[in-house]
Amino acid sequence: MIFESASSKGKCDASPRLKVRQGVSAKSNVQQAVCELATQIKQPNIKICLAFFSDEYDPQLLGPALKKYLPGPVIGCTTAGQLSEVGFQRGGISGASLASDELSSFPYLIHPLASHAEQVDLIARDIQQRLAHSASPAFGFLLVDGLSMKEEPLISALYMALGNVPIIGGSAGDSLKFKQTFVYYDGELLQNAAVLTLFETTLPFKVFKHQHFQPSETRLVVTEADPDKRLVQEINGGPAAEVYAQLIGTSVEHLDSALFSRFPLMLHIDNDYYVRSISNVEPNGDLKFFCAIDRGVVLTIGRGDSALESLNRDLLKIKKEIGEPAIILGCDCILRRLEMEAHGIDDSVGKLLAKSKIAGFSTYGEQINSVHVNQTFTGVAIAG
Numbered sequence: 001m002i003f004e005s006a007s008s009k010g011k012c013d014a015s016p017r018l019k020v021r022q023g024v025s026a027k028s029n030v031q032q033a034v035c036e037l038a039t040q041i042k043q044p045n046i047k048i049c050l051a052f053f054s055d056e057y058d059p060q061l062l063g064p065a066l067k068k069y070l071p072g073p074v075i076g077c078t079t080a081g082q083l084s085e086v087g088f089q090r091g092g093i094s095g096a097s098l099a100s101d102e103l104s105s106f107p108y109l110i111h112p113l114a115s116h117a118e119q120v121d122l123i124a125r126d127i128q129q130r131l132a133h134s135a136s137p138a139f140g141f142l143l144v145d146g147l148s149m150k151e152e153p154l155i156s157a158l159y160m161a162l163g164n165v166p167i168i169g170g171s172a173g174d175s176l177k178f179k180q181t182f183v184y185y186d187g188e189l190l191q192n193a194a195v196l197t198l199f200e201t202t203l204p205f206k207v208f209k210h211q212h213f214q215p216s217e218t219r220l221v222v223t224e225a226d227p228d229k230r231l232v233q234e235i236n237g238g239p240a241a242e243v244y245a246q247l248i249g250t251s252v253e254h255l256d257s258a259l260f261s262r263f264p265l266m267l268h269i270d271n272d273y274y275v276r277s278i279s280n281v282e283p284n285g286d287l288k289f290f291c292a293i294d295r296g297v298v299l300t301i302g303r304g305d306s307a308l309e310s311l312n313r314d315l316l317k318i319k320k321e322i323g324e325p326a327i328i329l330g331c332d333c334i335l336r337r338l339e340m341e342a343h344g345i346d347d348s349v350g351k352l353l354a355k356s357k358i359a360g361f362s363t364y365g366e367q368i369n370s371v372h373v374n375q376t377f378t379g380v381a382i383a384g
Contacts, residue, residue: 018098018102018327023040024037037094051074053082055177079363086350098382100201113154113192131165135202136202168380173361204322213302213303218301230291231289239285240286261339262304264301264374267297274368327359328358331363333362
């Protein structure tokens, strides 16, 4: 399939400032899948290609194939599902090419993540030099190993080092296997790695965060935690799982992913709320989170609005602000998709995603500026 966008401030233009071509392939053979995608997104003057793909592909074969068949800088990662012109895509590969004289992209590899501090300093210096000689606004797009548990220190260090450059991103997935996730860089699929891509552009763009949860009146305090392991051991002075279950009106035995997605916890930072989702209950009654939670943190239980209506509302706001997007690069938490599937609205939401020209993936976590979050959609809309 091929999807081409050529829009400028809500109106089609014979000479669009940004040309976008999207494609998908469901083929299981690596070479055939990448070739099919490459054929669909081929166009002149490509400044970057994006590829999001199933973890079922052999990483030793996929990396070289992406380098061979896709032109220009290429970024991508394994996923828990893709966002493409077919909506929520399961399996296969999807991607897009962006072509414009008003856009440049510069991917930076961060590997290994244990030494990210030194690498971030070097990257920040290079980016600051680039921006000092450019009049174009910029944003960062981060893809990171979703099982590294390094997202918090990495995104914090990047945002602080880059100053006023907004950043959005997502954590790579592996279709809920939680065994190995990869990011792509220059012909290789890498673990324990991240790729930050700097986009410079004079095109209108909007970095945003969307979630369909609002804080309730129910608050709690984390009284014992192990942030490095993303474990909360005590809440309000009692066993974490027991207290959480009582607060949402159930028992520990009934806690599962469906309840976690319905009743996420929210953290208040700088006049905004960010979702902190629970992964599972440990055998000893600890709560394992998808984000680091520290002792002494005050959290609020979230209550959900209509996922479809709230997403449509926020997308309309973006359109009013920058005009009709030619593409939206999106990082959408897998927990959101699971919740939508449980409520039977995933097809409707998927159609809205496709209609809105969203290219991206279902993630194991999302990043927005300096914060790592869950059960959230982070993205950047680019008009053209």
